[in-house]
Amino acid sequence: MESTDRDGVAATTAEPPPLLGIRVLDLTHILAGPFCTQLLADAGAEVVKIEPPGGEFSRIRGPQRRGPDGKTLSSYSAAVNRGKRGFDLDLKSRAGLALFDRLVATADLVIDNFAPGALERLGVAYAELRERHPRLITASITLWGVDSDHPLARRGGVAMVAEAEATLMHYRRDVDGSPMHIGFPLGDMSSGLAAYAAIVTALIERERTGRGRHVNISLVRNLLAMNSTNVTLAQIPSDPAAGFAAFGFFRSSDGWIALGVNSDTLWARLCACMGRPELATDERYASHHERGARREEINELVSEWTGRHTTRELVDLVAASGVPVGPLAQPAEVLDNPHFHRLGFLRAIDDGLGGTITVPSNPLGFHHGSPRIPPRGEDEAPVLRDVLGLGDDEIAELREAGAFGPQARPAGTGPA
Amino acid sequence: MTAGDRGLLSGIRVIDLTHILAGPYCTMLLADAGAEVIKVSPPGGEFSQVHGGLRRDASGRTVSHFSAAMNRGKRSLELDLKNPAGLAVLERLVATADVVVDNFAPSSLGRMGISYEELRRRHPRLVTASINLWGVDAGDPLAKRGGVAIVAEGESSVLLGRPRSDGTPAHFGFPLGDVASGLAAYAAIVSHLFRRSRTGTGGHATISMVHILLAMSATNVTAAQIPYLPGTGTAAYGVFPTRDGHVVLGVNSDRLWARLCECMERPDLAADARFAHYTERDQRVDAANALVSEWTSARTTAEVVERVAPSGVPVGTVMSPEAIVTSPLIEGLGYLWDIDDGLGGTVRVPANPLGFDLGDRRVSPVGEDARAVLHDVLEVEDAQAAELRRQGTFGPADA
Numbered sequence: 001m002e003s004t005d006r007d008g009v010a011a012t013t014a015e016p017p018p019l020l021g022i023r024v025l026d027l028t029h030i031l032a033g034p035f036c037t038q039l040l041a042d043a044g045a046e047v048v049k050i051e052p053p054g055g056e057f058s059r060i061r062g063p064q065r066r067g068p069d070g071k072t073l074s075s076y077s078a079a080v081n082r083g084k085r086g087f088d089l090d091l092k093s094r095a096g097l098a099l100f101d102r103l104v105a106t107a108d109l110v111i112d113n114f115a116p117g118a119l120e121r122l123g124v125a126y127a128e129l130r131e132r133h134p135r136l137i138t139a140s141i142t143l144w145g146v147d148s149d150h151p152l153a154r155r156g157g158v159a160m161v162a163e164a165e166a167t168l169m170h171y172r173r174d175v176d177g178s179p180m181h182i183g184f185p186l187g188d189m190s191s192g193l194a195a196y197a198a199i200v201t202a203l204i205e206r207e208r209t210g211r212g213r214h215v216n217i218s219l220v221r222n223l224l225a226m227n228s229t230n231v232t233l234a235q236i237p238s239d240p241a242a243g244f245a246a247f248g249f250f251r252s253s254d255g256w257i258a259l260g261v262n263s264d265t266l267w268a269r270l271c272a273c274m275g276r277p278e279l280a281t282d283e284r285y286a287s288h289h290e291r292g293a294r295r296e297e298i299n300e301l302v303s304e305w306t307g308r309h310t311t312r313e314l315v316d317l318v319a320a321s322g323v324p325v326g327p328l329a330q331p332a333e334v335l336d337n338p339h340f341h342r343l344g345f346l347r348a349i350d351d352g353l354g355g356t357i358t359v360p361s362n363p364l365g366f367h368h369g370s371p372r373i374p375p376r377g378e379d380e381a382p383v384l385r386d387v388l389g390l391g392d393d394e395i396a397e398l399r400e401a402g403a404f405g406p407q408a409r410p411a412g413t414g415p416a
Numbered sequence: 417m418t419a420g421d422r423g424l425l426s427g428i429r430v431i432d433l434t435h436i437l438a439g440p441y442c443t444m445l446l447a448d449a450g451a452e453v454i455k456v457s458p459p460g461g462e463f464s465q466v467h468g469g470l471r472r473d474a475s476g477r478t479v480s481h482f483s484a485a486m487n488r489g490k491r492s493l494e495l496d497l498k499n500p501a502g503l504a505v506l507e508r509l510v511a512t513a514d515v516v517v518d519n520f521a522p523s524s525l526g527r528m529g530i531s532y533e534e535l536r537r538r539h540p541r542l543v544t545a546s547i548n549l550w551g552v553d554a555g556d557p558l559a560k561r562g563g564v565a566i567v568a569e570g571e572s573s574v575l576l577g578r579p580r581s582d583g584t585p586a587h588f589g590f591p592l593g594d595v596a597s598g599l600a601a602y603a604a605i606v607s608h609l610f611r612r613s614r615t616g617t618g619g620h621a622t623i624s625m626v627h628i629l630l631a632m633s634a635t636n637v638t639a640a641q642i643p644y645l646p647g648t649g650t651a652a653y654g655v656f657p658t659r660d661g662h663v664v665l666g667v668n669s670d671r672l673w674a675r676l677c678e679c680m681e682r683p684d685l686a687a688d689a690r691f692a693h694y695t696e697r698d699q700r701v702d703a704a705n706a707l708v709s710e711w712t713s714a715r716t717t718a719e720v721v722e723r724v725a726p727s728g729v730p731v732g733t734v735m736s737p738e739a740i741v742t743s744p745l746i747e748g749l750g751y752l753w754d755i756d757d758g759l760g761g762t763v764r765v766p767a768n769p770l771g772f773d774l775g776d777r778r779v780s781p782v783g784e785d786a787r788a789v790l791h792d793v794l795e796v797e798d799a800q801a802a803e804l805r806r807q808g809t810f811g812p813a814d815a
Contacts, residue, residue, distance in 0.1 A: 015611070015615070015617070015619060016611070016615070018607040018608065018610055018611035019607070019610070019611075031635070035634075039603070043607055061668075061694075062644070063639070063642050063643055063644050063645070064642065065641075065642045073642070074642070075635060075638040075639045075641070075642035075643075076635055076638070078638040078641075078642060079634035079635045079637070079638040080634065080635075143730075144749065145749070145771070146749070152745075152749075154725075154726065154728060155725050155728075155730070155731070156666065156672065156728045156729055156730035156731070157730055158653075158666035158668060158730040160653075160654075160664055160666050160730075160732070161664050161666055161730045161731065161732035162732070164655075164664040164732040164733060164734045164735065165732045165733060165735055166735070166740075167590075167735045167736060167737050167740050168588070168590060169655075169664070169734050170589065170734060170735065170736045170737065171586075171587060171588065171589020171590065172586040172587065172588060172589060173580075173586065174580050174581050174586070175580050175581055175582050175584075176581075178655055178657065178662055179655050179662055179734045180578055180580070180586055180655065181578055181654060181655065182577070182578070182588070183574065183575075183576075183577030183578025184574050184577040184578075184632065184633040184635065184636055185632075185633075185635055186592070186632065189631075189632040189633075189634070190596060190599065190632060193596075193599055193600060193603060193632070194599060194769050194770055196603055197445070197599060197602050197603040197606060197770055198770040198771060198772070200603065200606045200607050200610055201424050201425065201449050201606050201770065201772070202424065203610050204424065204425065204606060204609055204610050204613060205424040205425075207610070207613040207614075208427075215770075215771065216771045217769075217770070217771065218749075218751070218771070220746075220749075220751065221749070221751045221766070221767060221769055221771070222769040222770075224740070224746070224751055224766040224767075224769075225595075225766040225767070225768070225769035226590060226591075226592070226595040226596075226769070227590045227737060227766070228441075228485035228486065228595075228765055228766050229437070229468075229481060229482055229485040229486070229590070229591060230589075230590055230737040231485065231737045231740065231741060231764070231765060231766055232469070232481040232482075232484040232485040232763055232764075232765060233468070233469050233481045233737070234737045234738045234741055235481070235484075235741065235763055235764060236468075236469035236470065236471045236479070236480070236481040236484060236763065237469050237481075238468050238469035238470075238481065247564075247566075248566070248587070249566075249570075249575075249584075249585045249587075256570070256576075256584075256585055257570070258564075258566045258567045258569070258570040258575075260562065260564030260566055260567055262564065266562065319560075319561050320560070322560055322561075322562045323562055324549075324561070324562035324563055324564040324566075324567045325561070325562070325567065326561075326567035326568075326570045326571045327570060327571065328570040328573075328575050328576050328585055329570065329571060329572070329573040329576065330573060330576050331573045331576065331577055331633070331636040331637070331639070331640055332640040333573065334572065334573045334630065334636075334637060334640075335637065335640055335641070337571075339550070339558065340626075340630065343550065343551065343552070343558075343624070343627070345624070345626065345627045345630055346630075346637070357638060357641055357642075358637065358641065359634060359637060359638060360627070360630045360631040360633075360634045360637055361627075361631070362631070363600050363623070363624070363627045363628040363630075363631035363632075364600060364603055364604040364607060364621065364623070365604060365621055365622060365623075366604075366607065
């Protein structure tokens with residue numbers, strides 16, 4: 001009987017998104033938190049993104065796309081904010097904080113990724129909120145996962161520090177032996193995914209118990225778990241001679257490929273691809289154990305062959321054999337990968353400026369509506385009308401009281 | 417560590433057909449959160465249970481470093497799924513289960529005679545989940561492409577996000593594609609379970625290793641469309657040499673630059689027009705970094721961390737797995753657990769990444785829980801179990 005994944009996918013998309021009816025108050029900024037809340041929005045949650053007056057950090061830093069009306073979109077913001085609605089709220093103003101409390105009363109989740117203690121200084125205490133609203137789930141993403149009174153709370157946090165402390169930068173070494181950065185924001189994105197996972201788990205628990213809980217995600221703890229096998233290998237070492245040959249990166253005539261020979265069968269198939277079937281029966285190379293001991297010799301032999309062909313030729317030839325193979329793509333090349341478009345891994349969405357931008361789609365298989373990226377400084381009125389049922393007069397009063405930031409907003413830069 | 421942490425997923429039963437890393441990481445997270453995970457291995461154990469570093473006890477039983485890292489809290493059962501008797505037991509287990517998960521190649525389940533669609537038709541509350549390289553079914557042209565995590569890392573471009581200075585790729589050195597997919601599969605499964613709690617109907621999740629890595633590198637994808645100006649970077653942000661190793665510094669604002677300058681006793685640089693504002697500083701990355709390197713190089717890593725940490729400038733040490741096992745800092749945070757290795761000893765493992773801690777921390781030796789699972793789950797008594805054994809349900813009958 002054929003596998004039925006495709007039917008399964010079709011069934012998934014026909015079903016309601018899993019988090020329909022869940023409201024999220026999103027205080028997050030930059031990447032880790034926003035990636036989490038983007039996953040929540042993809043899965044059908046209503047995400048209200050609250051930013052400080054002027055917009056959060058990722059709006060401002062880095063390269064920007066400029067729209068016809070002068071509004072801007074940063075590359076960071078484009079990557080992690082689709083499907084949210086939002087507005088600027090000044091939590092340092094009394095009116096802003098009071099409005100925040102009213103929003104919390106309607107929410108299932110409040111989430112932030114500030115440094116420990118930052119919210120408390122604004123007068124927001126999660127424990128107190130959960131006391132008042134027992135079904136509320138609160139979530140924090142921080143570097144060390146500690147409370148504000150812990151000595152580590154003062155240590156500034158960027159994901160790269162967590163990647164280093166959690167042993168993930170130990171292996172990647174430059175030609176001079178110095179450790180290299182991971183090359184993409186792994187610490188942020190994987191911790192955003194972990195936060196999503198923990199939050200949905202807490203939602204399941206709440207269905208049973210009627211009570212919310214606090215979710216505490218530490219970048220360091222999350223990343224360390226990703227390296228569990230090396231942590232146990234340090235205690236249960238393997239035979240140093242063991243290891244895979246023809247497993248790794250090989251230079252082609254125009255780039256690099258990855259090859260993953262991890263069995264005798266696959267070795268024989270690779271030998272056939274190389275036009276060297278005799279190597280598969282050669283007793284020096286035939287068994288996994290022998291090949292492990294002659295790894296360098298074999299890798300040289302394979303390199304000599306791959307170097308004579310283009311990446312395209314090698315992938316076409318080897319893929320048909322079932323040996324794991326693929327190109328090492330440059331980041332800019334992924335936009336042109338036909339598989340990514342055919343399989344729906346990439347999708348063009350509304351960039352909030354009147355155009356579109358191509359972004360990776362939801363990796364969990366959930367999609368909700370036609371998301372767009374909320375422009376910076378969006379009008380607060382529609383959100384407040386929908387969420388709290390506020391009238392225009394009330395919203396004007398809040399504006400006057402400074403709830404959305406300093407009153408004198410220059411004409412043409414904010415909502416009408 | 418609180419009593420309230422017990423059993424977020426209590427009452428959820430998972431039939432775990434996974435092997436090696438991606439799937440086992442997913443089901444370990446399910447077990448950590450309180451689900452009952454029944455790990456079904458082929459007779460003798462799956463690849464990762466019998467390869468890699470092996471710890472052996474006096475009676476010859478072993479635990480692999482893979483298993484120690486990935487299989488805590490699961491009940492272990494061997495089933496010969498190529499034998500109709502084994503397949504029949506699997507079907508009886510699935511009938512009692514909430515989740516079935518695998519990470520086989522797309523066509524493998526079908527060859528074993530297992531159809532998730534058919535299982536969900538019979539058991540509408542069931543959640544099924546597959547992890548594979550491309551997230552495709554057996555009929556897709558990509559289904560025959562063999563799948564290992566490094567291929568996903570290459571296809572998604574995360575490997576060349578930062579090549580070595582000579583242009584060659586550098587291995588991550590840890591199974592990024594596997595663990596990222598495992599975490600994603602966990603996230604998808606709990607999402608389906610939450611929907612089921614409201615609709616009563618299960619569903620299917622397909623996780624692609626390539627897709628999850630592409631999604632995690634979304635900023636690289638958008639940066640390809642909204643590019644940085646050539647020649648700019650972020651100054652004082654990266655790895656810097658010290659007298660005895662390296663240190664990581666993460667200056668990402670003018671305020672932090674000023675504080676770092678104070679740490680370096682060079683307040684003049686904070687006011688210097690070439691460096692004070694990031695728009696200027698980031699055009700002089702090399703010059704700024706040379707100044708920082710000069711300062712870090714004259715000190716040990718510990719000295720730099722001690723000096724910089726109180727200032728609030730992000731600073732860190734490049735830790736190794738060997739060193740972290742005995743790190744008082746990490747131990748003090750509770751981020752390392754000493755678990756029962758199933759052989760009477762202990763092994764130290766990273767704690768649950770989601771912060772859930774139920775205290776159930778043992779790696780079952782392969783097949784050890786067969787009798788208990790049959791008894792508790794299927795109400796199979798010992799006499800019936802012996803008959804199943806004779807039929808080769810758990811592997812060749814003389815084994």
